Amino acid sequence: MFEDDPVDDLPAATLCHLVDRGDDPGGDGGAAGDETLLIRKKRGVGSGQWVGPGGKVEPGETVEECVVREVREEVGIDVLDPERAGVFVYRSDGWDAVVHVFRATEYAGTPEETAEADPRWFPVDDLPFAEMWQTDREWLPHVLDGGTFRGRFVYSDGEPREVRMETGVTPSL
Numbered sequence: 075m076f077e078d079d080p081v082d083d084l085p086a087a088t089l090c091h092l093v094d095r096g097d098d099p100g101g102d103g104g105a106a107g108d109e110t111l112l113i114r115k116k117r118g119v120g121s122g123q124w125v126g127p128g129g130k131v132e133p134g135e136t137v138e139e140c141v142v143r144e145v146r147e148e149v150g151i152d153v154l155d156p157e158r159a160g161v162f163v164y165r166s167d168g169w170d171a172v173v174h175v176f177r178a179t180e181y182a183g184t185p186e187e188t189a190e191a192d193p194r195w196f197p198v199d200d201l202p203f204a205e206m207w208q209t210d211r212e213w214l215p216h217v218l219d220g221g222t223f224r225g226r227f228v229y230s231d232g233e234p235r236e237v238r239m240e241t242g243v244t245p246s247l
């Protein structure tokens with residue numbers, strides 16, 4: 075999957091997909107009512123789009139530390155149980171990166187707007203894909219459903235040109 079990529083030299087970034095399981099009135103753990111937190115990014119890579127909160131890994135920081143810090147900085151909440159759900163290599167005519175995707179269900183605080191992000195909860199079965207990275211359609215429903223993936227997405231002129239995906243695999247490089 076990543077044979078052609080200098081994965082150790084690419085900048086690393088994180089994304090967090092927080093899932094709120096809703097009230098679960100039937101107590102059966104069913105999916106009805108599940109929501110996920112997205113942000114309208116105000117600046118940086120992908121600004122204007124809806125994405126999970128996240129950002130670039132800083133020197134000396136682990137990806138787990140990064141995802142907690144970025145969610146706190148962008149929407150003011152503490153994610154308590156981030157787990158690795160996927161990893162993808164993003165190649166483009168601009169920025170290239172290895173993006174580590176986390177899923178979480180527990181958090182402390184209330185999401186609030188910041189200078190970087192405008193947060194909003196969306197039903198997991200009604201996501202704003204027309205205003206998201208096009209390749210999010212390939213993997214996000216799977217991650218919200220508890221799955222794992224690895225991917226490689228090559229973009230040029232803002233469009234995906236090559237899309238490779240494996241699901242149900244350990245999300246490592």
Ligand SMILES: CNc1ncnc2c1ncn2[C@@H]1O[C@H](COP(=O)(O)OP(=O)(O)OP(=O)(O)O)[C@@H](O)[C@H]1O
Pocket residue numbers: 087088089117118119120125127128129130131144164171173174207209210227
């Ligand atoms: C198909 N390609 C992609 N699909 C979905 N999401 C993608 C992505 N390529 C990058 N991303 C995310 O974009 C953010 C960039 O980081 P970004 O927010 O600009 O960085 P950071 O918050 O550190 O900000 P500054 O650089 O300080 O402005 C970061 O979450 C990263 O995971």
